[in-house]
Amino acid sequence: MYAETQNDITRQVVRVAQLLLAYGAESDLVEEISQRLGKALGLASVELSISSNALVLTSLVHGRCITTTRRIREHGINMALICELQRLCLLAEKGLYGPNEVRRRLAKISPKSYPAHLVIPMIGLSCGSFCHLFGGDLAACLITAFASSIGMIVRLLLSRRHFNLLVTFAATAFVTNILSQIGYRWPLTQTPELAMAASVLMLVPGFPMINAISDMVKGHMNVGISRWGQASLLTLASVIGITCAMQLGGIFL
Template identity: 50%
Template structure:
């Protein structure tokens, strides 16, 4: 019985660790962990979450076992989250027991899209925003060039595991430096649109949305931590933009 409880505790803790590390909402993390524990045969599962760690206690026949896991940020990846949800549902339906669920969990990998597809789509999305804001096709092309180049810089810095704040600041600097050429060379009908639209890829929408959702649903500490991180990413982006504007001497769109 002790070995079974240890295996269940390990399964539940690993699932929660992966969910929290890949950007899942705190309510979802706690709910999935409890459901997986109950489906595995536990009488009760208690979960305590913080910004970068998890504490899990399982109860089976009045015997409790507690385990702790660190959950460092691994980047937002909804594929991991949905795969764990599927495992949870299959356990509840009796398709998987806790040992087979552990095997499936170990096989989950955070697959990424092809980097050049991401670069293309980021460039097109930012360029489309510039067109919707009233920019002509010259502005569209300039925004595409700046945002696509900025995304390549962001990928390269991220691949080398630099601090995300440095990543956002450098990416914003390079992107603004390129888009500011539209103003310097007087390209298009409103060059400042290119400068504003090209850095939209750096808006930390997901962390900020999750932070509000966490605080509303009672996870105040995690919500505050995520909000502060989102705010710091925004600040780093602003510093990069201001730095590039200082270099090229273009300040129009902030005024």
Template identity: 80%
Template sequence: MYADTQNDITRQVVRAAQLLLAYGAESDLVEEISQRLGRALGLASVELSISSNALVMTSLVHGRCVTTTRRIREHGINMAVVCELQRICLLAEKGLYGPNEVRKRLARIHPRSYPRWVVIPVIGLSCASFCHLSGGDVIACLITFLASACGMYVRLILAARHFNVLVNFAITAFITTLVAQLGYLKPITATPQLAMAAAVLMLVPGFPMINAISDMVKGHMNVGISRWGQATLMTVSSVIGITIAMQLGGLL
């Protein structure tokens, strides 16, 4: 293998690893896919060092090493991107994709997201379902739907304007809790507390916490602790927004 070919394949593999980390894959999966993709494209071995905001990759072919570093910028969780990268790896292992095809596929990867008019009512319905499962009456469920839908709308608007995620969570929790307090203004529901509790469940950072625990259990302590810290800060931001809204509503 020529040096230029090794350099090109290394860039493709590190790009795949960069995308996996940016869109929410756990560290163990990133290592596995990178090593498998590298071997499928002709590299003898691929070694990765992953930190909280960067990765270092070294490829080896006939005693020649190539090391490259990439910065990781999180783009939110998107399992469609992760699945597409796994599919590229599988097709490369089967011999259907060579370096050129992998390069083209990687260049065409773009995150796909559902439109707002689908996400907002579905999030509202899911939070209202939690309220119902917790014993909330019909009015409480309707208040939960309205509050969580309003909060999700604000969250998507702030995300589109690239607000810091912690500021986003705090403002979203504030707006959601304000709307959820409708049940306390007039005696229209017997379970207003369930509406308030269920409306903010959309802000629970479950996926980052799961990834954090998975990384720490599998030995990636630095990345796991970093993800756990980020999830904790997101939770604290939500609590701050909820507390301010409850103080304004006279509930604290």
């Protein structure tokens, strides 16, 4: 294998690893896919070092090493993109894709998200369902669905304007909690506290916390602690928003 070919394959493998980390894959999966893809494309071995905001990848062919570093910028969770990258690895392992095909496929891969007009009502429905499961009456479920839907609109608007994620979570929690206090202002429901509790469940950073625990259990302590810290900060930002809304409304549960 020529040095130019090794360079090209190394760039493709590190791009795959970079996308996997940026869109929420756990570290163990990133290592596995990178090594499998590299070997499928002709590399003798692939070694990967992952930190909280960067990765270092080294490829080896006939005693020649190439090392490259990439910075990781998180873009949110996107499992569809991660599945697409896994499919790309499988096609390369089966011999259906070579370096040229992988390069072309990578160039076409882009994150896809559900449209806002579908996400917003589904968030309202899910939070309203949680309120029902908690024992809330019909009015409380409707208040929850309304408050969480408006909160999701705020979250999407702030995200599109590239506000800091902590600010986005705090503002979303504030708006959502303020609206969910309708049951306290008017006698519409017998369980207003359940509406307040259920409407902000959309802000629970469950996926980052699961990834953090998985990384730490599997030995990726640095990445796991970093993800745990990020999830904890998001939770704290939500708590600050909720507390400010309750102080403003004069409500103390």
